[in-house]
Amino acid sequence: MRSAAVTITGVRDAVVSVGSPMRNAYVSFSTMTCSVIAVEARRGDRQFFGFGYTSNGRYAQSGLLRDRFIPRLLAADPAALADEAGDNLDPRAMRRIVMADEKPGGHGERSVAVGGLEMAIWDLAAKVAGEPGHVFIARRYGEPAPVDAVNVYAAGGYYQPDAASDQLRHELRRYLDLGYAVVKMKIGGATLAVDLKRIDAAVGEAATTGGSVAVDANGAFDLGTALAYGRALSERPVRWFEEPVDPLDYHGLAEVAAAVTVPLATGENLFSLPDVRNLLRFGGMDPRTAILQMDAVLGYGLAEYRDMIDAGKAFGWSRSQFVPHGGNHLNLAATAAFGLGACEVYPTKFQPFGVVDARTRVDDGRLRLPDIPGLGLERRADLMAAMRGVLD
Amino acid sequence: MRSAAVTITGVRDAVVSVGSPMRNAYVSFSTMTCSVIAVEARRGDRQFFGFGYTSNGRYAQSGLLRDRFIPRLLAADPAALADEAGDNLDPRAMRRIVMADEKPGGHGERSVAVGGLEMAIWDLAAKVAGEPGHVFIARRYGEPAPVDAVNVYAAGGYYQPDAASDQLRHELRRYLDLGYAVVKMKIGGATLAVDLKRIDAAVGEAATTGGSVAVDANGAFDLGTALAYGRALSERPVRWFEEPVDPLDYHGLAEVAAAVTVPLATGENLFSLPDVRNLLRFGGMDPRTAILQMDAVLGYGLAEYRDMIDAGKAFGWSRSQFVPHGGNHLNLAATAAFGLGACEVYPTKFQPFGVVDARTRVDDGRLRLPDIPGLGLERRADLMAAMRGVLD
Numbered sequence: 154m155r156s157a158a159v160t161i162t163g164v165r166d167a168v169v170s171v172g173s174p175m176r177n178a179y180v181s182f183s184t185m186t187c188s189v190i191a192v193e194a195r196r197g198d199r200q201f202f203g204f205g206y207t208s209n210g211r212y213a214q215s216g217l218l219r220d221r222f223i224p225r226l227l228a229a230d231p232a233a234l235a236d237e238a239g240d241n242l243d244p245r246a247m248r249r250i251v252m253a254d255e256k257p258g259g260h261g262e263r264s265v266a267v268g269g270l271e272m273a274i275w276d277l278a279a280k281v282a283g284e285p286g287h288v289f290i291a292r293r294y295g296e297p298a299p300v301d302a303v304n305v306y307a308a309g310g311y312y313q314p315d316a317a318s319d320q321l322r323h324e325l326r327r328y329l330d331l332g333y334a335v336v337k338m339k340i341g342g343a344t345l346a347v348d349l350k351r352i353d354a355a356v357g358e359a360a361t362t363g364g365s366v367a368v369d370a371n372g373a374f375d376l377g378t379a380l381a382y383g384r385a386l387s388e389r390p391v392r393w394f395e396e397p398v399d400p401l402d403y404h405g406l407a408e409v410a411a412a413v414t415v416p417l418a419t420g421e422n423l424f425s426l427p428d429v430r431n432l433l434r435f436g437g438m439d440p441r442t443a444i445l446q447m448d449a450v451l452g453y454g455l456a457e458y459r460d461m462i463d464a465g466k467a468f469g470w471s472r473s474q475f476v477p478h479g480g481n482h483l484n485l486a487a488t489a490a491f492g493l494g495a496c497e498v499y500p501t502k503f504q505p506f507g508v509v510d511a512r513t514r515v516d517d518g519r520l521r522l523p524d525i526p527g528l529g530l531e532r533r534a535d536l537m538a539a540m541r542g543v544l545d
Numbered sequence: 546m547r548s549a550a551v552t553i554t555g556v557r558d559a560v561v562s563v564g565s566p567m568r569n570a571y572v573s574f575s576t577m578t579c580s581v582i583a584v585e586a587r588r589g590d591r592q593f594f595g596f597g598y599t600s601n602g603r604y605a606q607s608g609l610l611r612d613r614f615i616p617r618l619l620a621a622d623p624a625a626l627a628d629e630a631g632d633n634l635d636p637r638a639m640r641r642i643v644m645a646d647e648k649p650g651g652h653g654e655r656s657v658a659v660g661g662l663e664m665a666i667w668d669l670a671a672k673v674a675g676e677p678g679h680v681f682i683a684r685r686y687g688e689p690a691p692v693d694a695v696n697v698y699a700a701g702g703y704y705q706p707d708a709a710s711d712q713l714r715h716e717l718r719r720y721l722d723l724g725y726a727v728v729k730m731k732i733g734g735a736t737l738a739v740d741l742k743r744i745d746a747a748v749g750e751a752a753t754t755g756g757s758v759a760v761d762a763n764g765a766f767d768l769g770t771a772l773a774y775g776r777a778l779s780e781r782p783v784r785w786f787e788e789p790v791d792p793l794d795y796h797g798l799a800e801v802a803a804a805v806t807v808p809l810a811t812g813e814n815l816f817s818l819p820d821v822r823n824l825l826r827f828g829g830m831d832p833r834t835a836i837l838q839m840d841a842v843l844g845y846g847l848a849e850y851r852d853m854i855d856a857g858k859a860f861g862w863s864r865s866q867f868v869p870h871g872g873n874h875l876n877l878a879a880t881a882a883f884g885l886g887a888c889e890v891y892p893t894k895f896q897p898f899g900v901v902d903a904r905t906r907v908d909d910g911r912l913r914l915p916d917i918p919g920l921g922l923e924r925r926a927d928l929m930a931a932m933r934g935v936l937d
Contacts, residue, residue, distance in 0.1 A: 168612075179648060179649060180645075180646040180647065180648055181645075181646050182646075183646075184646060185646075186612075210648055211648060211651060212612065212613060213612065214608070215608055215612070216606070216607055216608010216609055216611070216612065217608055217609075217654065219608070220560075220578075220604070220605065220607070220608065221604060253572075253573075254572040254573050254574075254575075254576060254577075255572065256571060256572055256602055256603060256763070256764075256814060257571060257763075257764040257765075257791050257792055257793070257814060258653070258764070258791070258792035258793055258814030258815060258816075259603060259652065259653025259654065259656070259814055259816055259843075260651065260652075260653050260793075261650070261651030261652050261653035261654055261655060261656075262609065262651065262653055262654030262655055263653060263654055264651070264653075371648070371649075372648075372649040372650070373649075399649050399650070399819050400649055400650035401649070401650055401652075401817070401819035401820060401822075401823060402819055402822075403823060403827075404822075404823075404826055422648060422649060422650030422651055423650060424650075424651055425793070427791050427793035427794060428793060430793075430794075430796075431793060431795060431796075431823065431827070434796055435795075435823070435827055451651075
């Protein structure tokens with residue numbers, strides 16, 4: 154007997170504070186929020202819940218979700234979101250449905266709302282299939298069965314008010330002791346001289362375990378400053394130099410790329426395929442060494458992200474150079490499903506939304522994927538508690 | 546005696562439907578909304594109100610306004626928004642205040658919220674100064690005293706369901722009879738052959754008054770289609786070919802620019818200075834003939850728009866090539882204050898938000914600016930009635 158179709162019966166969202174007193178070179182995170190989203194569905198007499206949350210840094214999107222994207226999803230013909238067999242949802246179809254009557258260009262905010270919503274649909278559909286999210290995603294895209302552990306790196310090293318001078322070393326040490334091979338710190342919130350001392354201390358700490366340090370300027374530098382940092386970083390064993398200039402300044406990025414030897418990284422603030430195509434075409438980065446950090450949840454979801462991977466291939470970029478911006482279960486699953494280079498996680502920041510927490514051990518830099526149906530958010534009781542606004 | 550400072554005492558917003566059954570090549574406008582915004586302020590015992598509304602096409606932004614931008618404005622130190630003399634607001638200062646703790650990149654949606662809010666501050670500050678908006682803006686930017694009438698063009702020619710075959714000619718005839726010298730119609734919602742018949746009919750109609758026709762594809766074409774249309778349009782006396790490709794496809798735009806002779810136009814879906822710099826650098830358009838259509842209200846406000854004009858100058862573009870996307874009183878005022886080429890208006894669409902209405906006569910293509918303090922919204926009783934949600 155043919156299984157029944159899956160019908161979405163409700164979508165709820167809530168706003169959660171992920172604020173903390175830390176800063177990067179560009180913004181304070183004291184008032185940061187994210188959206189948490191629950192999609193409820195039925196197949197026959199069985200009820201399913203899918204959960205999503207938006208990645209950190211771009212605020213909650215309750216208004217856009219409620220005004221435009223949730224109503225369009227609920228109004229859609231269920232057949233438009235069904236897979237070929239008709240007994241599950243095909244999350245890849247969601248983007249077209251909810252983006253009806255949206256003009257081209259202007260890819261911000263709405264891309265976060267749509268990405269968070271699609272994440273919940275992936276979680277739901279994987280649960281309907283009874284598969285871990287990364288296994289379901291790989292099958293949905295016709296990829297080989299995925300590995301069950303992926304490279305991750307620990308992001309932290311923010312500027313903290315009144316921190317002791319050795320606070321950064323202590324923080325990075327903690328990540329190295331948990332098994333991370335790459336740790337990342339913020340730069341650009343101090344002078345070059347002060348930052349170089351911070352970087353040298355961090356590099357020295359990482360060297361004790363054979364690990365390496367990446368540095369992140371968060372797009373705050375003008376071209377001259379980016380070049381000065383880039384030249385100094387090229388003399389050091391730094392894993393990568395992230396967002397040396399404004400994320401949309403492809404010309405400036407190409408100038409930096411031509412002048413430095415430290416590997417460059419960017420992309421977490423590009424939220425659409427057209428923006429990424431421009432980066433690949435005009436940004437001047439070396440596909441053999443540079444890192445692409447687009448985030449599926451900030452950028453319309455996995456369907457758009459997969460298009461970015463395909464665009465990368467056309468421009469000579471292998472999947473190993475894709476390292477999604479992080480702290481999100483969908484990006485972790487995508488890293489496994491598509492065989493990407495690594496995924497960013499936050500062992501101590503944006504909790505409980507960092508994927509891992511400060512007790513999660515990784516094995517030589519590799520994190521084991523959750524092995525329960527769906528994206529695995531239920532493995533974190535504190536995360537589910539933070540999402541109670543959409544569960545009650 | 547020194548005048549008292551101006552203090553903002555409240556900000557309200559409401560959502561207004563501007564939906565209609567018409568389509569362009571990309572979207573339906575059946576569920577389109579805009580935000581209306583009122584800023585209330587006091588100077589001594591006098592109360593002032595400033596009004597803004599977001600330009601059509603990108604929906605209302607109530608969530609972002611209430612979650613982030615209005616709270617930041619209300620929390621700001623009044624001195625941060627004061628002008629040098631201390632007895633009025635300097636609207637140019639608002640962008641920095643409300644964009645605190647916003648990451649770079651991702652310029653959509655929030656750019657509309659910020660632009661609408663800044664519009665209300667301009668209206669308010671001009672009223673405090675007792676000057677028409679365009680006069681106040683020009684003075685604020687150290688520009689010469691502005692002209693009191695500017696070139697406008699009439700935008701319309703949408704695809705209408707069940708329209709009679711001569712509906713387009715009738716509509717454009719109406720605009721020509723009101724005194725418009727340039728009228729604009731939509732293309733790309735039909736085959737090239739059908740569209741060419743529509744265009745030829747429109748061009749013939751305009752020729753009877755010495756007027757001309759611009760055509761707008763709304764970014765819906767792939768490169769091959771854009772080239773086919775561009776070549777056909779180059780054989781006709783078409784005023785410009787608007788958004789031949791996706792607004793972010795600078796490479797495709799440059800290919801079109803190299804292959805056609807019809808003047809190109811784009812920019813209404815670029816909402817930030819970095820995006821516009823990329824267009825100017827990579828888009829391949831001819832600064833002598835091409836038209837730049839950025840919209841201050843969709844793109845963070847007049848402060849950002851002025852930066853776009855200055856960027857244009859650095860790339861060899863004169864102000865005559867700036868023709869803002871339209872139907873907005875702030876863009877009309879900017880056209881006069883900065884001496885731009887023209888401004889778009891909607892005599893029959895998006896009413897009552899089209900700046901003009903179907904009875905407004907223009908003199909040889911030129912529209913007289915409102916001559917009351919502020920941006921002149923009060924000259925339209927129907928517009929003020931539509932904004933009653935923020936007035937009650």
